Amino acid sequence: MGTPAPHQAGAEKAARGGLPAGSALIRRSLAAAGVFAAAAVALAFLLLPIVAIFARVSPGELLAQFSRPVVKDALIVSLKTNAIAQALVLLLGTPTAYLLATRRFRGRSLLVVLVELPLVLPPAVAGIGLIAAFGRFGLLGDELNAFGIQLGLTQAAVVIAVAYVSSPLYIRQAIATFEAIDPNLVAAARTLGAGRTRTFFRVSLPLSRRGLAAGEALAFARGLGEFGATIMFAGSLQGVTQTLPVAIYQEFNSDFTTALAMSALLVVVSGALLVALRLTLQWQPSKPTSRFLFAPSR
Amino acid sequence: MATLEADFTLPLRTFALDLALEVSRTVALVGPSGAGKSSALRVVAGLAQPQRGRVALDGEAWLDTAFRLSLPPDRRCVGLVFQDYALFPHLSVRANVAFGSRGRAVDPLLERFRIGHLASAHPAELSGGERQRVALARTLAREPAVLLLDEPLAALDAHTKAEVRHELAELLRELALPTVLVTHDYEDAAALADHVGVLVEGRLRQLGTPAELVSRPRDAFVASFTGANLLRGRARRGEGALTAIRLESGEDLYSADEAEGEVGVVVYPWEVSVARAHAPDADSALNVVRGQVGSLVEVANRVRVRVGPLTAEVTAASAARLELAAGGVAYATFKATGTRLVPL
Numbered sequence: 001m002g003t004p005a006p007h008q009a010g011a012e013k014a015a016r017g018g019l020p021a022g023s024a025l026i027r028r029s030l031a032a033a034g035v036f037a038a039a040a041v042a043l044a045f046l047l048l049p050i051v052a053i054f055a056r057v058s059p060g061e062l063l064a065q066f067s068r069p070v071v072k073d074a075l076i077v078s079l080k081t082n083a084i085a086q087a088l089v090l091l092l093g094t095p096t097a098y099l100l101a102t103r104r105f106r107g108r109s110l111l112v113v114l115v116e117l118p119l120v121l122p123p124a125v126a127g128i129g130l131i132a133a134f135g136r137f138g139l140l141g142d143e144l145n146a147f148g149i150q151l152g153l154t155q156a157a158v159v160i161a162v163a164y165v166s167s168p169l170y171i172r173q174a175i176a177t178f179e180a181i182d183p184n185l186v187a188a189a190r191t192l193g194a195g196r197t198r199t200f201f202r203v204s205l206p207l208s209r210r211g212l213a214a215g216e217a218l219a220f221a222r223g224l225g226e227f228g229a230t231i232m233f234a235g236s237l238q239g240v241t242q243t244l245p246v247a248i249y250q251e252f253n254s255d256f257t258t259a260l261a262m263s264a265l266l267v268v269v270s271g272a273l274l275v276a277l278r279l280t281l282q283w284q285p286s287k288p289t290s291r292f293l294f295a296p297s298r
Numbered sequence: 299m300a301t302l303e304a305d306f307t308l309p310l311r312t313f314a315l316d317l318a319l320e321v322s323r324t325v326a327l328v329g330p331s332g333a334g335k336s337s338a339l340r341v342v343a344g345l346a347q348p349q350r351g352r353v354a355l356d357g358e359a360w361l362d363t364a365f366r367l368s369l370p371p372d373r374r375c376v377g378l379v380f381q382d383y384a385l386f387p388h389l390s391v392r393a394n395v396a397f398g399s400r401g402r403a404v405d406p407l408l409e410r411f412r413i414g415h416l417a418s419a420h421p422a423e424l425s426g427g428e429r430q431r432v433a434l435a436r437t438l439a440r441e442p443a444v445l446l447l448d449e450p451l452a453a454l455d456a457h458t459k460a461e462v463r464h465e466l467a468e469l470l471r472e473l474a475l476p477t478v479l480v481t482h483d484y485e486d487a488a489a490l491a492d493h494v495g496v497l498v499e500g501r502l503r504q505l506g507t508p509a510e511l512v513s514r515p516r517d518a519f520v521a522s523f524t525g526a527n528l529l530r531g532r533a534r535r536g537e538g539a540l541t542a543i544r545l546e547s548g549e550d551l552y553s554a555d556e557a558e559g560e561v562g563v564v565v566y567p568w569e570v571s572v573a574r575a576h577a578p579d580a581d582s583a584l585n586v587v588r589g590q591v592g593s594l595v596e597v598a599n600r601v602r603v604r605v606g607p608l609t610a611e612v613t614a615a616s617a618a619r620l621e622l623a624a625g626g627v628a629y630a631t632f633k634a635t636g637t638r639l640v641p642l
Contacts, residue, residue, distance in 0.1 A: 126360065182384070184380050185386060186385075189380045190371035190385040190465060191344075192397050192436065192437075193400065194397070194398070195372050202397070
């Protein structure tokens with residue numbers, strides 16, 4: 001902040017009589033034009049692939065593709081596996097996040113980092129890791145075999161892959177949300193006679209609704225797009241493990257139009273999720289829930 | 299009449315809170331911020347775990363470190379009103395009050411605290427005074443056997459505060475529960491409590507009725523905290539029954555108290571009168587301090603005048619008669635019997 005911006009320096013120079021005043025004006029216009037040009041290029045770059053998906057084929061033809069079994073099967077597999085995976089993420093992730101957010105113990109920060117690790121793992125590494133852990137010859141392979149469970153190339157494997165890559169997004173957001181609750185509200189509930197469980201369901205959970213919904217929207221979007229770990233760990237069996245992203249990859253060599261149609265579908269669903277996420281985060285309830293420590297007395 | 303005993307040591311960041319109280323009516327803990335006042339309430343409520351100690355109501359222990367006993371907050375029959383009231387922002391006024399009522403009807407409480415018309419409103423829509431009444435109603439709906447109030451008046455503006463203080467004093471009298479309240483304002487403490495404990499850095503400097511604290515402050519801090527003037531000086535035996543104190547400024551004062559060495563001279567503002575001229579027949583039983591008139595602050599029908607190192611409280615009428623103005627010279631006079639000598 002200490003040094004003046006270039007155009008300011010130019011203006012000062014001009015004021016001192018070193019350069020005609022018009023020169024500073026031209027420089028400023030050039031700088032502004034440069035910024036606009038950079039923004040235009042970047043936005044075009046980001047939007048063009050999306051536009052291209054819808055522009056290549058007519059809407060009628062896109063819709064016609066949905067009657068093809070490969071598309072219908074992929075859609076059903078995607079919806080089913082994601083629904084189960086997200087149910088597991090919510091059911092197991094919420095208590096995990098609450099524990100990590102409210103208890104202080106040795107090794108807690110290490111655990112938080114480990115929870116976030118799958119977020120930054122390359123999908124191929126996640127796939128290899130899942131095979132090494134749950135595959136037939138993996139760490140838990142013998143134990144799973146003993147119960148007659150074989151995960152590789154089954155729909156359960158898709159669920160595991162989706163849950164593995166998407167749960168850290170939810171847990172991370174849920175930890176931050178639970179940590180942001182005013183501890184006095186929790187303490188108040190306790191002194192009013194509510195045990196830990198009742199305090200969680202009557203106070204902590206309702207106050208966290210929005211943050212948890214936002215985390216879940218992110219996790220769902222990530223899970224829906226899951227590709228790398230799924231194709232490695234679960235394979236690409238139409239109607240069983242072939243999700244939409246996997247089917248797109250499968251189809252784009254043989255039938256580009258079908259791949260485009262499925263891509264368009266995913267763009268629409270992902271876009272809707274993004275809008276829902278923004279609305280969740282911006283939505284102001286009719287009764288604001290701000291802390292009111294400094295609100296004026298009426 | 300129920301009795302709450304609390305005797306514990308709770309290590310805080312830079313000192314340990316060491317407290318022993320027996321409460322059957324209202325005790326106010328006063329002291330500067332950071333003295334450990336709120337922590338004391340948290341220990342009684344079970345929200346903080348002391349290193350050592352015992353908390354019991356009528357002999358029934360809630361906490362006893364000797365027996366590794368500590369009931370969780372929800373199993374202690376205690377009502378804690380938080381400083382910012384900690385109302386549940388997602389619940390209506392009615393649902394807030396009903397939170398701890400275990401199914402009992404809350405309408406009588408809503409009516410009693412004049413919040414019936416706000417039953418379906420949410421906390422963010424309420425004024426400070428209304429929030430305070432909701433917090434009290436919510437706490438009483440739990441039917442606590444012990445009441446804890448953390449700075450009950452601090453979140454209110456000056457106008458609301460006077461009214462609420464009066465109402466709260468009446469309520470506490472009516473409830474007749476063992477009550478511990480915490481405040482940084484001595485006047486609030488004296489208005490609300492039968493006994494006031496001055497807490498500094500985790501230790502009780504003095505515990506007594508407001509009258510005792512004013513008439514017999516144990517040390518300089520208690521004296522100045524209760525609103526007294528404090529002058530530093532050196533005491534020696536003077537003529538007659540009086541002790542002479544040589545102030546740092548070189549002036550001599552006289553006190554009926556006995557002391558020797560470095561002392562604090564304590565005199566309350568209402569013991570000090572102000573004159574524009576030095577009365578020539580002044581005897582040693584009457585102390586005179588000459589000084590410049592500093593600030594003049596009107597409080598109700600009284601005026602607080604700063605004369606040199608002293609604050610005097612005079613009636614508005616006499617302030618007008620004396621034509622006191624900041625910058626002029628005045629004489630502050632007070633009787634030797636109106637002073638206390640305390641260790642520094």
